[in-house]
Amino acid sequence: MNIIEENIIQLQKNIPANVKLIAVSKFKPASVVKEAYLAGQYDFGENKAQEMTEKYQSLPKDIQWHFIGHLQTNKVKYIIPYVTMIHSVDSMKLLGEINSLSEKNKRIVDCLIQFHIATEESKFGFSFDEVETMLESSEFQLWKNIRICGVMGMATFSDNQNLIRSEFKTLKKYFLTLKNHYFTDQSSFKEISMGMTDDYLIAIDEGATMIRIGSAIFGSRTPLKNA
Ligand SMILES: *Cc1c(COP(=O)(O)O)cnc(C)c1O
Numbered sequence: 001m002n003i004i005e006e007n008i009i010q011l012q013k014n015i016p017a018n019v020k021l022i023a024v025s026k027f028k029p030a031s032v033v034k035e036a037y038l039a040g041q042y043d044f045g046e047n048k049a050q051e052m053t054e055k056y057q058s059l060p061k062d063i064q065w066h067f068i069g070h071l072q073t074n075k076v077k078y079i080i081p082y083v084t085m086i087h088s089v090d091s092m093k094l095l096g097e098i099n100s101l102s103e104k105n106k107r108i109v110d111c112l113i114q115f116h117i118a119t120e121e122s123k124f125g126f127s128f129d130e131v132e133t134m135l136e137s138s139e140f141q142l143w144k145n146i147r148i149c150g151v152m153g154m155a156t157f158s159d160n161q162n163l164i165r166s167e168f169k170t171l172k173k174y175f176l177t178l179k180n181h182y183f184t185d186q187s188s189f190k191e192i193s194m195g196m197t198d199d200y201l202i203a204i205d206e207g208a209t210m211i212r213i214g215s216a217i218f219g220s221r222t223p224l225k226n227a
Helices: 003-012 028-037 047-056 073-079 092-106 128-134 138-142 163-184 200-206
Strands: 020-024 045-048 062-067 086-091 111-114 148-152 191-193 210-213
Touching: 003 020, 003 028, 028 047, 045 047, 047 062, 047 073, 073 092, 086 148, 086 210, 092 128, 092 138, 092 148, 111 128, 111 163, 128 138, 128 163, 148 163, 163 191, 163 200, 191 200, 191 210, 200 210
Parallel strands: 020 045, 020 210, 045 062, 062 086, 086 111, 111 148, 148 191
Antiparallel strands: none
């Protein structure tokens, strides 16, 4: 058994059956993704449109590709034909662009709303008010080629477990409020994407349905190229 397969098996022991493991393969070459695939891992997360598209092209077509990074509107076109879910919708402009390209591609693309839950300035994401404004806008009502499946967030990069836990609790609270006000009759609104290598156990504890794990599967990473 290779190390990647061992890591996946080890992780799965800590992950309840109702939580989906997304293997974050950013910066790792396609050959390494293939090893994880052969170990039975079918969901992968990437944060660069071009890198994900190159891997999509060279790898088996039953892989599910999740986009998890900041997505520029001019890069949406590369991933729309094949992407499984965009976790990182962080502006109304981006969601509008995803909708129009999905329409062109005759697809309905699954999206998560990324909330800014961390104390750090640099992380992308909506505030709760911004999301309400978007969901109540007349434009949003016209967007038929996107399906909002839930929420996503990243906790502060910190050793403070209480801080991380409280941020995940906030995300769960946002999820429930949106579910009750806007998505009550939509069974597809059900995902909470939170938790990474260092905080996934807390995230599961706080209700994550998807966790995004890179280094615990693939080891530490260095960029493949300057992207
Ligand atoms: C890189 C990344 C991850 C995975 O991080 P690890 O700490 O390596 O598990 C998860 N989510 C997002 C949004 C990322 O960019």
